[in-house]
Amino acid sequence: MILIRRAERNDIGSVYELEKECFRDPYPEIVLRMLYELYPELFFVAEDSDTKTIVGYVSGMIRIDGFGHIVSICVGQRYRGRGIGKRLMETIENAMRTLFNICKYRLEVRVSNTNAINLYKSLGYRIEAILKKYYLDGEDGYLMIKNSC
Numbered sequence: 001m002i003l004i005r006r007a008e009r010n011d012i013g014s015v016y017e018l019e020k021e022c023f024r025d026p027y028p029e030i031v032l033r034m035l036y037e038l039y040p041e042l043f044f045v046a047e048d049s050d051t052k053t054i055v056g057y058v059s060g061m062i063r064i065d066g067f068g069h070i071v072s073i074c075v076g077q078r079y080r081g082r083g084i085g086k087r088l089m090e091t092i093e094n095a096m097r098t099l100f101n102i103c104k105y106r107l108e109v110r111v112s113n114t115n116a117i118n119l120y121k122s123l124g125y126r127i128e129a130i131l132k133k134y135y136l137d138g139e140d141g142y143l144m145i146k147n148s149c
Helices: 009-022 029-038 084-100 114-122
Strands: 002-006 043-048 053-062 068-075 104-110 126-131 141-147
Touching (some): 009 029, 009 043, 084 114, 114 141
Parallel strands (some): 068 104
Antiparallel strands (some): 104 141
């Protein structure tokens, strides 16, 4: 069974290991710790309750322009295709709405990441702009927006 819960400070090391598994240019552990310290109420993990292993996470922040920004989300390779990413997205959006009265959300995604793009579209996000050479390797990104106001 997969449990979605608020992250705890001692989860960040495991989150960093997952980050390295999921991304070509992972956030450094210090950045993940900073995100947790700034917005601990917007940092969630997916935990396999049998093994007590963190198998996914999502973190976010509130931007000055009134958007909830999904900073990072990932699910470990072995756990993909089980709806965990969708549950993480719904959890963080609900927290942003409940705690900060946010109803507009944004995120960036690689143009090649069709699985993530399809997930975001299924949740109501739309491609708003192409971000030229957004990633360190030169790949473009999409800015995706959801407005549920």
